[in-house]
Amino acid sequence: MSAVTMTSQPRASALMTSINQNRGFYGAIALLAVLYIVYNLIHPKGFSTNLLIANTNESVALAFVAMAQAVTVLMGGLDLSVGAVMTLTSCIASVLVTGDPWQIVLGCIVTLASGTAFGLVNGLIIVYGRLQPIIATLATGAVAIGLALLIRPKPGGDIDLDLNWAATNSLRDVAETYHLFDDGEAAWFQPIAWFPVPLLIMILVALLVWVPFKRTVTGRTLYAIGSSEGAAYMSGLPINRAKLWAFTLAGFFAGCAGLYLAIQTGSGNADIPQAGAYTLNSIAAVVLGGVSLLGGIGSAIGALIGALILRAISFYFRILSIDPLLQPLVEGIVLLLAVSLGAVRALRVKNRLELFR
């Protein structure tokens, strides 16, 4: 019967469907692409892998913090401790990531584990203490900063220099440093040797942690909670478990940010204003990357893109003769414009009661 009665329209391709459903995300990618291509075109020295390496180096920590923020925002929460946890873990790393290779590896693991554990504690307090995420993480953030100061009352640390060099340069430098692949001269290695390690790290963590997580029942529950907690309950989804995981994962990503920051700078610094700036920028990155602050829409990858956009904007200040002092102003205006685009919906609502839901 259907063949006759149905006005069947050709089904859109998978990509078109995805684009239509995630306009914020693809818009962010397009914006990033335009920003970065134009940046390279007008750069006095033009595109080079060194420039790409330098750019990505500056973006990694913020990208991880933004991903941390995204996980909690997706379930309709917020984590104001991500910057502080990053600071804490960077201080931990500055003490532990040194010495023998096995000590370095162990140090990295302990650093990530402590970030994860801090996130778990956040989750336990919020789920079982039934506190509002905003205010609970505000307080635990202070605790994290305190612990960071305890570990590093003054900036410093002796991060392994080889690791610092390897993690912040291209794959060839990694091979050279650790005498792999004929010191990076192996023929097969050449096509990928230029690739920036920081970019690789971001991509690997996103692909190996976020993508699989999103596809578990717990990950889906995260989206379900942000979409409609009542319907999620009616469907019998594991709500508490998903909330715990969200904050734990946020802690892990913040730990990644801290570890990288420590390796990149070669030291740890319990810098309170810096922690606050990272937290606030993470919220901006999440919004720019197409994640809805009400939850349910977006992804951690989007937040990563959002972070890269924020950083890309700042690159312009260096090459154009714009006063770098104008940077915060431009960042603020971009942020306000981006969120105001989403406000068009509110002006179209026909039943004003819907505004309050």
Place this chain on the structure above:
Amino acid sequence: MANALSFPRLKSDDLPIVIAAGFVLVILAAGTAYTLSTLGTAPLLTPNYLLTQLQTGAFLGIVACGMMTVILLGHIDLSVPWTMTAAAMMATTIGGPGAIPTGLAIGLIVGLVNGFGVAYLRIPSMIFTLGVDSVMRGLMVAHTGGFAPQDTATDLMRYLAADKILGVPVAVFVWAAISIVIAAILSRTAFGKAIYATGNREAAAYLSGIKTRWVIVGAFVISGLCAASAGMLLAGYSNKAYQGMGNAYLLPAIAAVVIGGTNILGGRGRFIGTLVGVILIVLLNSVLSIAQMPEAGRQIIYGLVIIVMLLVYGRTAKVTQ
């Protein structure tokens, strides 16, 4: 499940205030015990010391006044740090008799913009006020060229912030005056009732014929004006405005409001609670500094105190459906 909805106990709004006030006494007692055992004196209990504490508490207290009106709506104002700084910088730049009106105008404009974005565009206040903060910072950095401004505070600003009347700092009187105004607005005016109503249930307030959008704009204007006043006082106290002077006030202000029993989701909380919350935080800070607690320990204790107090009384109703 459906019938597990539990309603707040009668006068449950007072419980946090009582607990917080009790905690203030505990802090005083612990601090005094510490000084008695180490120094053999009790400086915490001398009027002079307490007045100095109130003097430094005034800046935080004024910011918290404004923050509370916004939190009562279930919103938040993250633009406070640079509203303070901008008001202080512009006031010192203009100078003369126009200084204070200029600073207040800055607060008014920021409040109007925040209110417009939140009430009319319906952008979450968390992100909109963050953007406004960033824009204000940008404007001020551009204005000063990134250097510490050379202009000094006017005599009136210095008088209000640092002088004393009969041994009591004038700043405390300013704080008291603003507190009385806000307390009166919240408990004695139609606007104040509309703030609570809108914060509780915006749909019901709207259907009662309350102009909820104006109420939101009004609350953000109050917050902007309070932040501007605190910024100018701080400039008077330090004799000049400086970059980032407001940064240290945002989170303590939110904490003071919440510790004082105001629900972060809006609709509930009494002004006296915010006063107690401010005093608690100021005293906690000063006891920790008397005890020569390093910054690390202070931050940890500070965070733990907030968590513990909220676990005692800030728990949300269990969500089952």
Place this chain on the structure above:
Amino acid sequence: MSQPFAELSGISKFFSGARALEGVDFACSQGSIHAILGENGAGKSTLIKIMSGVVQPDSGTLTVGGQPQRFSKPSDSAKAGIVCVFQELSLLPDLTVADNISISDPPRRLGMIDRKAQRLRAEELLARIHCEDVDPRALIRDLSLSRRQMVEIAKALGKDPKLLILDEATSALTSRDVETVYGVLGELKQQGVGMLFISHRMHEVEALCDRLSVFRNGRHIETFDKGARSQNDIVKLMIGREVEHQFPPKPVRVKPNAPHLVVDNLRWENRLNGVSLSVGKGEIVGLGGLDGQGQKELLLALFGVLRGVEGKVTVGNANGLTNSPADAKGGANRIALVPEDRKTEGLMLPMSISDNLLAASFDRVSVGPFIDPGKEKAAVDDAIKKLQIKVNRPEDAVATLSGGNQQKVVIAKWLMTQPEIILLNDPTRGIDVGTKQELYRLMRELADEGRAILFYSTDYAELIGCCDRVTVMYDGRIVTELTGSAITEEALVSAALNITAPEAVH
């Protein structure tokens, strides 16, 4: 008839003292379609909520497949083979169709959701209900209401139900989808699935069902095979002969009152399709019809809540179309609205009784910017006395009051604004009988004081007992207007069901 699959005996359920179901014995079998009929509030929804584990009965036993059962959550009943398609959609708007269809137990590989298997499963289930045009990758929020309802049905089928409950599952469907669903239900019957079918549409019931059960006032009245009773008999069973309420006498009028509120050809989106009516001072005009025929939208439009309303509204001799509740309550209009949901739209529950009473009229008790405590207390005391609201202290949270007293607070709040037009959206829902009668008396008093009252109710008895005239809405229009003795239960029910009864006046 085969052995019943699900059997209820002696089931009772009360919600805060109000009877939802009492002493219900009921059984249904596999391989048949069983209709449940009853007025709004007859207990049908409670019945299916108990069977599907959403609420638990206060007493009585539930036997499924020969085993006594006690479901504590929806997934328990699904395990026993009872699956419900709810009237309020339980879909997650930001997830895809495929995600939603497999939400409770998605196909997994290596611990991760197998999206391909999930998509194939969705395609297969959607094909079963001939919804090949729904893309499993589409988001629920991008689908029309009708398509969402179909996805909900596909989701239910995916749980392999032995007993499928459809609660008004066809109400949001387009006519094409309705036909498709009929076909699917027929197939399921062949496969031995039992179905409980709740619908207000008589012709649907006639076409589909094998057996019918009538519920009324929380009781199971009668169960019979299709064709055993005429349509008229069924309507009579649904209405019953009990006289439940006592209503104040209506004034006798020689000629209708001059209209005060006149609505002419009001349109909004596709929910109001040209509504015209008038209400005179001193008159109570009822709005009847099934739920969701545009009655609520009409009241919201008159109160200034909806954007983009077209048509003409006149109050007195002036334009009465307003742009916000603040406009509607003030100025020349003086309109009040007692909203649908008193807990979320009528009251600020944690706030005090006195603050709630004054919420619409703080300006009336203020001197300059300040509230005058004397005037405040006088106004509050006056309102509490006038409506006999039972309170300990006016400072208590309004949440501490019973449902009936809460509703009185909402009404008193509006009376304080001295309204001339009062819009009531089902004000007696979930209120005890005593308070209901007080409200009926109050409505008549208010009308006698010269106010114009527009009264939407889902309870036909109320419309008959209270109203001078009743207009019945169907699909965003007024289809029937009844006056005086023509307002009968038969006429109202028939008009609402859109079937012709002998007495109905068109």
